Amino acid sequence: MANRIILNETSYFGAGAISVIADEAKKRGYKKALVVTDKSLMKFEVATKVLKVLDDAGLAYEVFDDCKPNPTIQNVQDGVAACKKAGADYLVAIGGGSSMDTAKAIGIIMNNPEHADVRSLEGAVDTKNKCMPIIAVPTTAGTAAEVTINYVITDVEKSRKFVCVDPHDIPLVAVIDSDMMSSMPKGLTAATGMDALTHAIEGYITKGAWEMTDMFHLKAIELISRSLRKACENDPQGREDMALGQYIAGMGFSNVGLGIVHSMAHPLGAVYDTPHGVANAIILPTVMEYNAEATGEKYRDIAKAMGVPGTENMTQEEYRKAAIDAVKKLSEDVGIPKKVSEVGVKEEDIPMLAQQAMDDACRPGNPKDPTKEDIIALYKSMM
Known part of the structure; x- marks a missing residue:
C-alpha cells in the first residue's frame, strides 16, 4: 500500500508574515481578489490588516464578509454569487476554519x-x-x-454537518502570522487550541x-501542550508556538484522517451551534x-509529549x-466545560446525534470500530 502526503504549495510563518501576500499575488499574475472573512474580523480591524497590504500594493479586491461560525450551504452559495459578480480570479481567506472552509467550497464550485x-461535495468527491x-x-x-x-459545511435544513475531502481544495499559499491571532479572546484561543490538540491526538x-x-x-502535541496555556494569556511566544503547532497537526491529520471525537463533535455544532473546538x-x-485498548503503546508517547515525567517506567x-x-x-x-449538557445537549437527542456520528466521514478512521450503541453510551456518559 502506498502512503500519500499532500501539502499546500507554499507557506510563510512568523509575526508580520502577511506582508508577503502582495508579492505572492503579483508574481502569480492575479488581478482581483474576493476576500472571504466575517463581519467581526472586519469590525475589530483584524481582516483590515490584510486589506491594507492589498491597498498599499494597489491590488484590486472585493470583500465577502458573511461567513458564519459554522458555515452553511447558503453561505457558500452567497459566496459563489459574490465571486462571480466581483470577477475575481483568486480568493484571500481570512479567519478561522469557518472562513477558510467557506473559501474552499467557493473555490471548488467556481x-x-x-x-x-x-451537498454534492460531501465525502471524498472526485x-x-x-x-x-x-x-x-x-x-x-x-x-x-x-x-x-x-472542509466542513452545515446543512441547516437537515440539522447536520457534512465533511468534504478533496485534494483539489487545498489553499495554494498559507500565511501563518501570529500577529493575526493576537486579538483572539481567551475563550476562542482555548477552544481552537483544544481543536488542534484533538487533531494531533486523533x-x-x-x-x-x-x-x-x-x-x-507528536511534535504538534508537544508544542500545543506546552504553549496553549501561555497563548490563552496572550503571551507572544505562546501564540507563535500555537500557530506552528496547529499547522503541523494539520499536515498530519489531513493525510490520514481522524476519528469519533470529530464524528461526535460535528452533530453538536450542527444541532446546538456548539463551537467546534469546545x-x-x-x-x-x-x-x-x-479507544485505549486499540492504541498499543501510543498513549505512552502522548503522555511523554505532553510533559508527563517518568513515562518510560509506567505500566500500560x-x-x-x-x-x-x-x-x-x-x-x-484553559476553561473548557466538562459535560455535553453544559453546551445544550438533551438526552432525548442522543440517538439522533449518535446516528449522525456513525454517518460522519471521520468515523471509519477511529482505531476501534464503534457501534451506534457505543456512541450513545459515550454521549450519555458525558451528560
Whole structure:
C-alpha cells in the first residue's frame, strides 16, 4: 500500500508574515481578489490588516464578509454569487476554519460548476479541477484549514454537518502570522487550541497513521501542550508556538484522517451551534478512554509529549491514564466545560446525534470500530 502526503504549495510563518501576500499575488499574475472573512474580523480591524497590504500594493479586491461560525450551504452559495459578480480570479481567506472552509467550497464550485449543489461535495468527491487559487490567512490557532484537504459545511435544513475531502481544495499559499491571532479572546484561543490538540491526538492513533504523520502529530502535541496555556494569556511566544503547532497537526491529520471525537463533535455544532473546538475538547478524554485498548503503546508517547515525567517506567494502565489525565488537566486549565449538557445537549437527542456520528466521514478512521450503541453510551456518559 502506498502512503500519500499532500501539502499546500507554499507557506510563510512568523509575526508580520502577511506582508508577503502582495508579492505572492503579483508574481502569480492575479488581478482581483474576493476576500472571504466575517463581519467581526472586519469590525475589530483584524481582516483590515490584510486589506491594507492589498491597498498599499494597489491590488484590486472585493470583500465577502458573511461567513458564519459554522458555515452553511447558503453561505457558500452567497459566496459563489459574490465571486462571480466581483470577477475575481483568486480568493484571500481570512479567519478561522469557518472562513477558510467557506473559501474552499467557493473555490471548488467556481472551477467545478457541476457541483453547484453544495451537498454534492460531501465525502471524498472526485472533482475534475483544482479550486480557484486561495491565499489562506488563519486568525485562530486550531483548524489548520490552510494546509488540509478537508472542509466542513452545515446543512441547516437537515440539522447536520457534512465533511468534504478533496485534494483539489487545498489553499495554494498559507500565511501563518501570529500577529493575526493576537486579538483572539481567551475563550476562542482555548477552544481552537483544544481543536488542534484533538487533531494531533486523533491523527496519531487513527487507523491510517504511519511514520511520517506520527512525526508531525507528536511534535504538534508537544508544542500545543506546552504553549496553549501561555497563548490563552496572550503571551507572544505562546501564540507563535500555537500557530506552528496547529499547522503541523494539520499536515498530519489531513493525510490520514481522524476519528469519533470529530464524528461526535460535528452533530453538536450542527444541532446546538456548539463551537467546534469546545465540542472536541469535551469529548476527547472520554473517547481516549474508549479507544485505549486499540492504541498499543501510543498513549505512552502522548503522555511523554505532553510533559508527563517518568513515562518510560509506567505500566500500560499507568501511561494510558497519564495521557488522558494530561488532556483533562489542560482542558480544565484553559476553561473548557466538562459535560455535553453544559453546551445544550438533551438526552432525548442522543440517538439522533449518535446516528449522525456513525454517518460522519471521520468515523471509519477511529482505531476501534464503534457501534451506534457505543456512541450513545459515550454521549450519555458525558451528560
